[in-house]
Amino acid sequence: MxxxxxxxxxxxxxxxxxxxxxxxxxxxxxxxxxxxxxxxRLADFLAADYHxxxxxxxxxxxxxxxxxxxxxxxxxxxxxxxxxxxxHDPREVLALPDRAAISVYAQxxxxxxxxxxxxxxxxxxxxxxxxxxxxxxxxxxxxxxxxxxxxxxxxxxxxxxxxxxxxxxxxxxxxxxxxTADLLRDEPERDHCGSCRACLDACPTDAFPAPYKLDARRCISYLTIEHKGAIAPDMREKIGNRIYGCDDCLAACPWNKFAAAASEMKLVAREELKAPAIADLLALDDPAFRSHFSGSPVKRIGRDRFVRNTLIAAGNSRDRGLIAACLRLADDAAPMVRGMAAWALSRLMDAGEFERFAAGRVEDADEDVRAEYERAKADAR
Structure with missing residues (x-):
């Protein structure tokens, strides 16, 4: 040598x-x-507007x-x-409609x-x-x-x-x-997916137009983390109670059976972030949000986007016990929050109850919020 x-x-x-x-x-x-x-591959991804x-x-x-x-x-x-x-299987929380699902990596x-x-x-x-x-x-x-x-x-x-x-x-x-060092190279790993499509079938929003291709616009991780505006109405019910990211495709992978739980580096979940109550999260104002998620990547999206996501989970819960919290947020300073509160209330209230409430909201200063009420009223009928 x-x-x-x-x-x-x-x-x-x-x-x-x-x-x-x-x-x-x-x-x-x-x-x-x-x-x-x-x-x-990157050029194709961008040309398809998948980003x-x-x-x-x-x-x-x-x-x-x-x-x-x-x-x-x-x-x-x-x-x-x-x-x-x-x-544990991070999908277990999806069966608890009064609880919120936060992606494993952000816990x-x-x-x-x-x-x-x-x-x-x-x-x-x-x-x-x-x-x-x-x-x-x-x-x-x-x-x-x-x-x-x-x-x-x-x-x-x-x-x-x-x-x-x-x-x-x-x-x-x-x-x-x-x-700049010239180091010895390792051999690449070959694809071991075979005919398995467990991850593709697990996606709740059909975000994979084909194997090995992701349309981020339909991905819950993108919608709840990267997307800054209102989330499209046809995506909201599919989001369920996932308020930050989505682990479904990762958790479905059969190769996970070889993965031990992380512990040595203390990359274990904070107990209060495993399955937090939706009611508690709806009560967070900006200072409380920053304090609660101090040191967590969740903090990066800001309180308004986070509450937007949580209101979608509230609407999907069908829990009338959350109506009071959503009513408070219907007067929030952030238009995005007010708009999602309208959608959540339309799902939690009886049709007549929501109709009466919405009648006093047609003069909201924000055009998008007014549109949310009109769409919600039409859907509630």
Whole structure:
């Protein structure tokens, strides 16, 4: 083995050992040119408008499709995976209409902070050892982490478009480290989905137009997290009580049987976020929302969007006990909240009861809120 090869081996072994020491479950390495199919796939995704209102995906298309456009000096890309598998089936809460479902990944501290902090520790030690430049990313730059992770051998992109691992199922947080160091490459993982379509069939909104293709505009995770305006009426009932994200396609994956529940890195759910009562969440004003979700990724969407989602869950619950809370929110300062309160009340009240209530709401200052009342009155008849 030549001197250069020995250096590559030592640096490769070092970074993988550091990754394990910092609590990462997987660490693999690929080349920056390992995803040649990515540009065409991304172009097709954007051309079909599957990205919805996520305009930043189109704006960063060139950098997203090729890591070398993001950083021309990169020679190796190290992918890291951390298990966040739940200790229970996250779909159990869907059978509890008075409770809200929050995606597993958001039931603990913000994973961006957890993963990036550990990546920076690895990067600092690696840069000091190898004398090479490094950059770390966790959803903070236009990096196509899932295709890169597949190319590095962490797993493969399943039919639900998320990464699937033979050892951790669909429950992996991903992070990446770009470096000028020339490291040894790992072999890619082949697709093990076969004829299975459990994830596709589990989707409550039919967000997959075909295997391996996702239309974000129909995805509950997109609608409840990324989408900023009113949620389309034909999607609301399908959302059920999912107020932040959706785990259905991930939880349905048969490969999850090999995934142990995350515990070592304390990526376990906060008890109060596992199945919170809808009534309690509807009572949150902005300061209470910020306090309740301090350190959680839920905080990122803001109180108004969060209450919008919770009002949809309230309407779907058919629980008349929530009428009083929805009536209070019908006078909320945020038009988006007032509009969803109208929809929720139309589902919770008797037709005549809602008709009488709505009669005094036709003069709302916001056009969209007025439209919600008119549509709700028509549907209640």
């Amino acid at each position: 030549s001197g250069d090869e020995k250096i590559r081996r030592r640096l490769t072994d070092f970074i993988k050992a550091e990754a394990a020491d910092k609590g990462f479950d997987l660490c693999r390495i690929t080349a920056p040119d390992s995803i040649p199919q990515a540009p065409a 919805g209102t996520m305009d930043w995906m189109a704006e960063t298309q060139a950098r997203r499709a090729d890591p070398r456009v993001l950083w021309s000096d990169v020679r190796s890309i190290v992918l890291f995976g951390m298990n966040y598998g739940p200790a 603990n501290r913000d994973y961006h902070d957890i993963i990036k902090g550990k990546l920076k520790e690895v990067a600092t030690r690696f840069a000091a050892r190898g004398g090479e430049d490094v950059k770390v990313f966790v959803d903070t730059a236009p990096v196509m982490e899932k295709p890169l992770a597949a190319a590095a051998g962490l797993g493969w992109q399943g039919k639900h478009t998320n990464l699937v691992s033979r050892t951790h199922g669909s429950w992996l947080f991903l992070g990446s480290l770009f470096t």
